[in-house]
Amino acid sequence: MLSLIVFVPLVFALVMLFVPKTQEKLLYLLAGIGTLIPFVLALVLASQWAAAPVSTEPYAAGMRFVTHVPWIESIGVHYTLGVDGFGFSMLLLSTLLFPLAVLASYKYINTRVKDYLILLLILATGTNGVFVTLDFILFYVFWEIVLLPMYFLIGIWGGERREYAAIKFFLYTLVGSTVMLVGAIYLYVRTGVGTFNLLQMAAETSRLPLDALTVFAFFALLVGFAIKVPMFPFHTWLPDAHVEAPTPISMLLAGILLKLGSYAMVRISHPLLPQVATRYADLVFVFGVVGILYPALAAMAQKDFKKQVAYSSVNHMGFFIMALAAASKLAPTDPDLAQVALQGGYFVTIAHGLISPLFFFAVGMFYERTHTRDLTKLGGMFLTVPVISFATAFIAFANLGLPGLAGFIGEFVSLTGSYPAFGLWVLVAGVGMVITAAWHLLTMRNVLLGEAKKEYAGLPDINWKEKIIFAPVAVLIVLFGVYPRPVFDLLAASVQTLTQVMGLGGM
Template sequence: MILTLALGLPMLGALVLAASPRWQASRTRQFAAGVASLSLLMLVVAWFAFDPGGPLFQHVDEVHWVPSLGVAYRVGVDGIALAIATMSALLFVAAIVYPVDTLGQPRQYYAWLLFLQSVSLGVFLALDLLLFYVFFDLNLVAMYFLIGRWGHGEPQTSALKFFLYTFGGSLLLLLAIIGLYLSLDPHTFDMRVLIERQPLAGSGLYGGLVFLALMLGFAIKTPLVPVHTWLPQAHVDAPGPASAILAGVLLKMGTYGMIRLPFSMMRESFARYALAIAIVALLAILYGALVALGQRNLKRRIAYTSINHMGYTVLGIAAAAALVADDTAARQLALTGATVEMVVHGLITGALFLISGSLWQRTEEYALDRYGGLAGRAPLLTGFTVLAAFASLGMPGLAGFVAEFQIFTGIFAVYPWLAVIGILGILITAALFLDLLRQLFFGHLPSRLAEFPDLGRAEWGVLTVLALGIVVIGVAPRFLLTLIEASSSVLVGGR
C-alpha cells in the first residue's frame, strides 16, 4: 500500500483542487505542498523498508484489472526505481513550494503539478507494461498545459511541439509493448515475467524491430541527438518550476525506460547493439556540450547541458549491456553510475532551472549579456548557482563527480576509446559553466539591476535542501549506492 499511497495521494489532491471553490494562492500552495510532501514521505518509508538483499522487486501491490488480457494494476520497486522515484517526489515538492507567477490561476496550476507528480511516479513504480504506458502518456498532457498556459515567449507553440514530438515517441513505444506482449504465451503485461523469460531472445528481425521501436521512443523522451529538437524551446518558454520538472523528472523516463524495458527484457538485443547506442550517446555528450557553449540564452544553455548529461547516462547503460569485455564488476559500475547520474542530474539541473526562474521573475530576461556583477547584489543567488554549476561539471566532492566517475570507470573497461573521447565533454561543460558564472555574477553591474533583490525565504529554503542533497551524495554516497547496487548487480549479473 505504500507505493499506491505515494502515487495516489497527489492524484487525490489534484482532484480536490480541481473541484474546490476559489482558494487564496497561499492556501492553495500550502495544500499542494502538503500533499506532495506526504507522497515523498511514503517513498522515504519504502526506502527504509527496502531490503538490499531481498528479491529484485519489493513493496508490490497487485490487483487484476483485465484478467482476460493479462492486464493488472501492478506496482513495485527495485533499488533503481526507488532512487529515481524518491528524487522525483522531492523535486515536485521543491517545484510546488518555489515562488512563481501563477497568472491568477493558482488552483489550476497546482492541480496540474499534483496530477503530473502522480502520473510521473506511476512510470517509475509500474510493473505492468500497459500501466507503464498509460502513465508515460498522461504526463504529456499535464506538461502541455503547464507550458502552454503558464509559460512565456511563445508557450503555445512550444507546448504543441513538445506534445506532438514526444507523443510520436509514445506511439512507437506502444507498438513495441504490443510486440513484447504477443511474444509470450500465455500473453501478459507483467514486467517481472518478461524480465525472467526474455521472450524475444534469438527472434531475429521481429526482436530487432521491437528493440528499435523501444529505443527510438525512449531516445525522443531522453532526448538523444538527433531527436532532441523539441527540448530547448520547451525549456525556454516553460515557467521555472515546470522546467525543473521537465529536466529533472520527465527526461529520466527515457533513460529509466531503457533500463526497465530493453535492457532488462531484451538482453541479447541490447548487447548486440550496445556499441551503436554508445556512439549515439557519445554524439549527444559532445553535441550537447558544444551547442550549450554557444548559447547566449541562460535557459537554452542549461537545456543543452541536459542533452549532454543524458548522454552520459545512456553511455553508462550501453557499457553495462555490452558483452565485449568479461568484466561484470565494470558493467555493474557503469549501470550504477548511470542511475546515480539520473538522480543527481535531477537535483542539479532542477536547482539551475529554479534559479533561472528567479532571474525571470525579477527581470523577465534570459539573455546572458543583459546580466553581470550580481555577486555583490545577490550573494545567496550567486552561492547556490556556483554550487550547482560546479556539481554539473563534475567537481570532486559534489554529486556529479560520483556519477561521472562510475560511468567512465565502467566504460573504460568496455570501450576505452569512447571513454577517452567522452572526457572532452566534461572539459567543454566546465568551460560553458565558468563562462555562465562570469557573465551572470562578475564584471560591471548594469544600472537596471541596481535594485536587484536577493533570494527570498522560500527560494533559498528550497535551494538549500537541493544543495544539501548535492553535497551529501558527493561526500557520503553510500546510502544511495547501496540501494542502487542491490538492483544493478542482479540486472548485470543475471546475464
C-alpha cells in the same frame, strides 16, 4: 503505501475542484500537502527498506513493497506495483521535487492558479506511477498521464512561444509512445506469454532469437524512451520546452520527467531484449558520446541562459546512455565491470535530478529580478545579489562535475566503467566534459563577475522561499558528492540483477 504515494496527489486534485478559484492560498496549501504526503510516505518506506521482504513471486521477483491485484485478466493485465533500487531512487527524487515545485510556484504563478495546481498534482500521479508499476499496460497509462498535464503547463503558463514548444513536446512524446506500444504488443503476441507483467515478459522475450523483428521491437522501445531522456538526435524538443516553460515546470522537467526515459530503459528495453542490447551496444554508445559532445558545443553557442542549461541536460544524460551501452557490451564477458558502468550511469541520472532543477531555479531567480535571460545583458551580479550569485556558482560547479559534489561521482564512475568496453573512444566524452567546464566558467564570468550594472542596482537578494527550496537539495548534492555509498548500496542489487540478465542475452 506505493498506491498512496501514487494516488494521494490525484485525490487532492479532486478535492481542489470544489475549492473556489479565488482561494489561492488554500489551493496552494492543499497542493503542498498533496505533494508532501507522498514524500513523507517515501521516507517511511526508506526507513523500512533494509528490513522489507524481497518478493520471490514471478510477477515481482526482487521487488519490495509489492501490491498485486487482477485487473484485465483476459489479456493478462494486473495492477502490480513494486520497487527495486532503480525505481525507489527515482520515486524518492520525484516525491522530493514536487513539493519544492509547488513552493516555487507560490507568488510566481498568479493566473489560473487552480487549474495550474490541479495539473501539477495529476503530473505527480503520472510520474510516481511510472516508477512503481510492474505491468506494461499500467506503465503505459501512467506514461500517457504525464503527457497531457505537461502539455498544458507549458502551453498555458509558458513564455511567448509556448504553443510551439508545447506542441513540439506533445508530438515528439506521442510518436515515441506509439512506437513503444507497438514494440511491446509485438513481443506480447510473439511470445504468447499471456501477460503484460514486465518481469514475466522478460523471462520469455530474453530468449527470443536475434532476428529482424526482435531488433525492430528493441529499437521501437528504445526510441520511445530515448525521446523522453532525451537522447541525441531526439533532443530538439527539450531546449524549446525549457525556454518556454515556467521555472517550476523546468525544475520538474529536468529533475524528474527526463528520468522517465532512463528508468524505462533499465526496467523495460534492456531487460526484455538483452540479446539485442548487447549486439547493438556500439551503436548506442555512438549516440551516447555524440550526445555528450554536441550539446556541450551547442550550450557554448547560446546567448539565452536557460537554453544553455537545457543543453547541459542533454549532455549529462549522454553519460547515462554511454554507460548503459558499456554495461550491455561488458555483461557477457566481465559482469563486474559492467556493474561499475551501470552504477555510474544511473548515478548520473540521480545527480542530474538534483543539480539541474536548482540550476533552472537559479536562472529563474535572476530572470524574476532582471526580466532577462540574455547573457550579454547580465553581469556583476556578485556585487548586486551576492547570495543568489554564490548559490548559482555552487550549482554551476556541481553541474560541470567538480570533485566533492554529486555530479563528479557519476561521470567519473561512468568513464571508468565504459573504458574497458570502448577504449580510447571514451576520450570523446572527456572532450565533452572539458567543453562543458569551459562554458560554465565563461557563463559565470559573464553573469557573476565584472562591474555591477546600474540598471540592476537595488535588486532584492535571495528570500526565504528561495532559501527553503535551495538548501535541502544543495545539502544532498554535497552529501552524495562526499559520501555516495547510500546511493550505490540502494542500486547494488538491481544493478547486479540487470547485469546478469544482459549477460545471458549475450551468450
